[in-house]
Amino acid sequence: MVNIPLLLMGCGGVGRQLLHHIISCRPLHSKQGVVLRVVGVCDSKSMVAVPDVLTSELGDQFLLQLCKVKSSGSSLRELANFGECQVFSGEEIAQKVADVAATLRKSSGLALVDCSASSQTIELLSQVVSLDCCVVLANKKPLTSSLEDYDKLVSKPRWIRHESTVGAGLPVISTINRIIQSGDPIFRIIGSLSGTLGYVMSEVESGRPFSEVVTAAKKLGYTEPDPRDDLSGMDVARKALILARLLGHRIELDSIKIESLYPVEMGPVVMPLEEFLANGLPLLDKDIQKRIDNASSKGNVLRYVCLIEESRCNVGIQEVPKDSALGRLEGSDNVLEIYSRCYSEQPLVIQGAGAGNDTTSAGVLADIIDMQDLYRG
Numbered sequence: 033m034v035n036i037p038l039l040l041m042g043c044g045g046v047g048r049q050l051l052h053h054i055i056s057c058r059p060l061h062s063k064q065g066v067v068l069r070v071v072g073v074c075d076s077k078s079m080v081a082v083p084d085v086l087t088s089e090l091g092d093q094f095l096l097q098l099c100k101v102k103s104s105g106s107s108l109r110e111l112a113n114f115g116e117c118q119v120f121s122g123e124e125i126a127q128k129v130a131d132v133a134a135t136l137r138k139s140s141g142l143a144l145v146d147c148s149a150s151s152q153t154i155e156l157l158s159q160v161v162s163l164d165c166c167v168v169l170a171n172k173k174p175l176t177s178s179l180e181d182y183d184k185l186v187s188k189p190r191w192i193r194h195e196s197t198v199g200a201g202l203p204v205i206s207t208i209n210r211i212i213q214s215g216d217p218i219f220r221i222i223g224s225l226s227g228t229l230g231y232v233m234s235e236v237e238s239g240r241p242f243s244e245v246v247t248a249a250k251k252l253g254y255t256e257p258d259p260r261d262d263l264s265g266m267d268v269a270r271k272a273l274i275l276a277r278l279l280g281h282r283i284e285l286d287s288i289k290i291e292s293l294y295p296v297e298m299g300p301v302v303m304p305l306e307e308f309l310a311n312g313l314p315l316l317d318k319d320i321q322k323r324i325d326n327a328s329s330k331g332n333v334l335r336y337v338c339l340i341e342e343s344r345c346n347v348g349i350q351e352v353p354k355d356s357a358l359g360r361l362e363g364s365d366n367v368l369e370i371y372s373r374c375y376s377e378q379p380l381v382i383q384g385a386g387a388g389n390d391t392t393s394a395g396v397l398a399d400i401i402d403m404q405d406l407y408r409g
């Protein structure tokens with residue numbers, strides 16, 4: 033049996049769904065000779081961990097209770113009396129994670145899984161990679177920080193996986209890696225890479241108000257914790273940067289041209305999230321509807337498009353024919369067309385659900401299992 037100790041950072045929509053997947057896949061993994069042993073879970077404030085990471089694990093009943101506690105908005109601290117665990121908070125958390133990695137590197141190894149939406153995890157992730165432990169990310173921020181941070185993080189490419197950072201569970205990163213490794217140069221990627229914006233555009237086309245649809249996308253688990261990350265185009269820009277860097281382009285986030293769907297005065301620095309959702313969003317309804325109606329009168333639809341050509345990246349709204357690969361997209365589906373020497377006339381196309389807790393956490397789980405040869409337990 034391969035024993036994979038796992039430490040999860042972030043137990044929001046994606047993190048909790050990952051824990052559910054881990055539990056429900058136990059019989060399958062057991063048949064494959066793999067056991068996932070969750071040794072710790074943290075959120076933005078607290079961490080629960082087993083007292084002895086070498087031998088014990090947070091049991092499935094404990095993990096289910098943890099999901100319940102977090103779904104109800106309570107603190108991980110509430111779990112202190114539920115089972116045998118230690119609770120850490122504040123600065124103790126990073127120290128504890130580093131200690132766990134240092135302890136387990138000598139025996140089985142560790143999978144540190146980042147399902148947060150924070151940029152504060154970067155340093156810890158790099159530290160853990162440098163200890164030859166595995167890192168799996170759904171969080172895009174560590175890969176879209178400065179090139180200096182990026183270089184550290186990917187310095188040992190075998191130890192890091194991040195399939196779910198682009199296209200959620202779709203095989204985007206692995207496909208691009210295979211094309212690159214085969215020596216086939218990719219010169220152009222074009223696509224619709226936001227589940228939220230895809231869903232919003234196609235629902236508004238069918239007559240629903242923009243504000244209502246954005247609120248629904250948040251409830252469905254498609255949006256970032258603050259949906260303005262999606263509506264500003266920043267989330268798509270991050271995905272574009274991850275892909276561009278994968279292709280070897282040494283660029284920073286601020287070199288990407290980004291079109292936002294809301295004005296600066298509704299931005300996070302000026303307007304609290306609750307106020308944006310309640311009062312800001314409805315003010316955008318008319319403008320978006322007008323743009324969509326205008327496109328529709330010409331047989332077109334609006335799509336939020338990401339284009340990577342050589343080292344140039346642009347993300348923004350485009351009017352595209354309704355009867356085109358981008359125009360036919362519905363709901364939260366993403367589509368990605370990859371042009372390379374082998375795929376020069378007809379692109380290689382990847383399409384499917386591009387957001388949601390289920391598909392995203394499935395992508396994370398597949399990454400963890402895919403690295404099983406690196407564990408020694």
Ligand SMILES: NC(=O)C1=CN([C@@H]2O[C@H](COP(=O)(O)OP(=O)(O)OC[C@H]3O[C@@H](n4cnc5c(N)ncnc54)[C@H](OP(=O)(O)O)[C@@H]3O)[C@@H](O)[C@H]2O)C=CC1
Nearest residue numbers: 042043044045046075076148149150170171257387388392
């Ligand atoms: N939903 C989707 O379709 C997809 C999501 N992703 C990515 O997955 C990640 C998670 O998304 P989602 O679950 O929706 O987000 P949520 O907001 O639901 O959850 C985020 C979790 O991260 C925790 N957190 C915040 N800061 C830290 C930190 N410094 N250390 C550890 N944990 C922290 C939060 O803690 P607390 O509970 O205390 O607030 C929360 O538990 C995001 O990065 C997102 O971009 C990627 C692809 C698709």
Ligand SMILES: N[C@@H](CC=O)C(=O)O
Nearest residue numbers: 226227228254255256
């Ligand atoms: N908020 C993102 C989630 C996946 O990355 C999206 O809508 O695509």
